[in-house]
Amino acid sequence: MHIVIIGNGITGITCARNIRKADPEAEISVISSESEHFFSRTALMYIYMGHMKYEHTKPYEDWFWKKNRIKLIRGHVRYIGTEFKTLSLVDGSMIHYSKLIIATGSKPNKFGWPGQDLKGVQGLYSLQDLESMNVHTSGIEHAVVVGGGLIGIEMAEMLLSRNIQVTFLVREKAYWDNVLPAEEASLISRHIQKHHINLLVETELKEIISDENGRVKSIITSRGEEINCQFVGLTAGVNPNIDFLKDSGIQTNKGILVNEFLETNIQNVFAAGDCAEFRNPKPNHPAVEQLWYTGKLQAEALSKTISGKRTVYERGIWFNSAKFLDIEYQTYGLIFSKLNQDEASFYWEHPNGQIAFRATYKKASRELIGFNFLGLRFRQNVAERWINSKISVDQAIRNLKEGWFDAEFSKPHYIEILDAFSACTDFKKVN
Numbered sequence: 001m002h003i004v005i006i007g008n009g010i011t012g013i014t015c016a017r018n019i020r021k022a023d024p025e026a027e028i029s030v031i032s033s034e035s036e037h038f039f040s041r042t043a044l045m046y047i048y049m050g051h052m053k054y055e056h057t058k059p060y061e062d063w064f065w066k067k068n069r070i071k072l073i074r075g076h077v078r079y080i081g082t083e084f085k086t087l088s089l090v091d092g093s094m095i096h097y098s099k100l101i102i103a104t105g106s107k108p109n110k111f112g113w114p115g116q117d118l119k120g121v122q123g124l125y126s127l128q129d130l131e132s133m134n135v136h137t138s139g140i141e142h143a144v145v146v147g148g149g150l151i152g153i154e155m156a157e158m159l160l161s162r163n164i165q166v167t168f169l170v171r172e173k174a175y176w177d178n179v180l181p182a183e184e185a186s187l188i189s190r191h192i193q194k195h196h197i198n199l200l201v202e203t204e205l206k207e208i209i210s211d212e213n214g215r216v217k218s219i220i221t222s223r224g225e226e227i228n229c230q231f232v233g234l235t236a237g238v239n240p241n242i243d244f245l246k247d248s249g250i251q252t253n254k255g256i257l258v259n260e261f262l263e264t265n266i267q268n269v270f271a272a273g274d275c276a277e278f279r280n281p282k283p284n285h286p287a288v289e290q291l292w293y294t295g296k297l298q299a300e301a302l303s304k305t306i307s308g309k310r311t312v313y314e315r316g317i318w319f320n321s322a323k324f325l326d327i328e329y330q331t332y333g334l335i336f337s338k339l340n341q342d343e344a345s346f347y348w349e350h351p352n353g354q355i356a357f358r359a360t361y362k363k364a365s366r367e368l369i370g371f372n373f374l375g376l377r378f379r380q381n382v383a384e385r386w387i388n389s390k391i392s393v394d395q396a397i398r399n400l401k402e403g404w405f406d407a408e409f410s411k412p413h414y415i416e417i418l419d420a421f422s423a424c425t426d427f428k429k430v431n
Contacts, residue, residue: 001026003306004087004095006077007103008032009041011273011295015101018303020068029071029095031087035127036072037062042292044130045154049161054127080248082266099268099306102245102256103299106238106274106290109147115208119215121232124155133158133231140164140230144219146205147236148175150322155233156197157325167198167227169205175324181337183347184372187356188324195325208232238290240275253277255288260312262302270306272298284334291320317384318370327354332383333370335360343369346393348420350375350413357417361393368393376413379403397421 003019003026005012016028043057065072076090080100087095108123110116120136122129137143143159145152148170156166172178175192177185192199204222211217218228240255251257251265255277258264262272273295274288281287289298294315304311322329335358339345345360355375361368367390371383382403386396400414 001098002096003028003099003101004097005030005101005103006032006087007101007105007273007275008034008038008072009103009105009273009295010038010292011105011299012101012103013038014296014299015103015272015303015306016070017068018300019306020070022303022307027071028069029073031073031075031077031089031095033074033076036074038064039127041125044124044127045158048130048133048158077244080245080250080269082249082269085268097268100270101302101306102242102250102264102269102271102275103273103295104241104244104275107241108151108234109237109239110234111236113205113208115210115216115219116234118208118210118232119213120230121208121216121234123234123238124151125238133233137162137164137231142167142227142229143231143233144169144205144227144229145233145235147234148172149235149237150176151238152233152235153192153322153324155235156192157323159231159233160195160197164231165198167200167229168192169203169221170199170201171204173201175199175201178337181335181339181345181347181358181372183349184356184358184374185337187349187353187374188327190353191324191327205232238274240277240288242275261305261310262298262313263305270302272302285315285318289315293319317387319380319384324374327375328373328377330373330376330378330380331370332378332380333360333368333387335370335372346397346421346424348417350416355413357413359393359397366392366394368396377405379405 005015008030012030016030019026019028037058038060039057043052046052047054077087078090079088085097108125122132142165144167145156146169156168159166174185174189189199205219206222207220208216209218216232218226219232220226242252242256245252249266250269255275256264256271257279258271258276259279262270262276264271274290277288297315298313301311301313317333320331342363343360344363345358347358349356358372360370368386397418400417404414
């Protein structure tokens with residue numbers, strides 16, 4: 001049996017490793033043109049900032065492929081012929097598969113902006129993107145970052161680390177307010193400005209202007225303002241990397257359509273990670289999950305199915321973590337930018353404006369739904385246990401100390417949070 005995996009990221013390599021553990025005899029090939037080694041994509045920014053070297057981002061030794069008897073094929077897939085189970089590569093070679101896993105991840109969004117393909121205009125997703133950014137930001141003075149998501153704030157921090165002035169275009173009223181509730185979005189927006197980033201809210205990119213050498217020299221905003229710059233980071237989200245599937249017979253929408261077993265409409269063809277889209281996502285679950293840990297969990301479930309034990313993918317409690325410059329962020333459960341009608345929330349913010357906490361719960365039952373932590377650290381296993389067991393928000397906040405974790409031994413802010421919560425009318429009613 002020949003198992004072919006397209007993609008050398010966390011999803012593809014997790015599949016390869018777990019399939020090898022289950023089946024010592026299977027032939028496993030991974031196709032990727034990005035790198036010879038699996039590396040942590042989330043660490044790209046730290047290479048640019050000088051905190052790490054590329055070799056520090058590799059979870060496995062360089063002999064990983066040989067030890068696990070996994071063949072790495074460097075190349076791009078041009079076409080998938082599902083009828084005869086073949087892959088055609090750009091270099092003209094052809095590969096036959098018994099089972100195929102597509103784990104091609106995402107690519108940065110482009111919206112047809114004039115000048116979006118100029119030199120010095122790019123996203124940040126691959127190792128090649130990092131290399132390009134190194135070249136095109138060398139010796140420059142001013143950069144524009146377009147898009148208010150997590151990659152955007154990471155790119156802004158990267159540029160700041162090299163003393164490059166940054167203008168940040170965000171189309172929302174505050175940074176990431178389509179994801180964060182208003183208070184958290186406002187806190188982070190203020191923090192961005194404190195770091196001397198020129199944050200322009202409710203502002204979009206209209207056009208990128210070229211110099212005589214085909215390199216970016218300025219941008220025009222939706223407000224008609226021209227901003228001189230030598231680099232433009234396009235970070236207005238990502239979309240599944242599936243263009244090569246045209247005419248393959250594999251059904252796609254935004255991503256590759258899969259069921260709960262990560263099976264496509266074609267027998268023995270599977271998809272997982274950022275490129276997969278669930279046909280019937282659970283309520284309040286995104287159809288496309290574009291997180292590192294969900295890609296890993298999908299791969300773990302899929303590898304069991306590939307190895308003969310058909311397994312439903314179960315994500316569990318939603319979790320994400322990030323950094324907004326030097327403010328750490330953790331979210332557990334389902335917290336949206338706007339409350340649903342049957343929901344309420346308690347929000348506490350420290351007077352320093354850099355630390356905040358939110359708990360969201362059901363109005364009627366007071367059942368805990370989720371947490372947001374900014375500038376605070378909390379144990380994931382405790383948060384997940386509480387949300388799974390549907391404890392009350394009152395019980396959770398009384399017992400915050402149980403999950404409190406801070407490597408810097410910060411002040412016990414859980415006491416301040418409890419005091420503030422105790423002053424709420426709703427809290428007094430249940431005592």
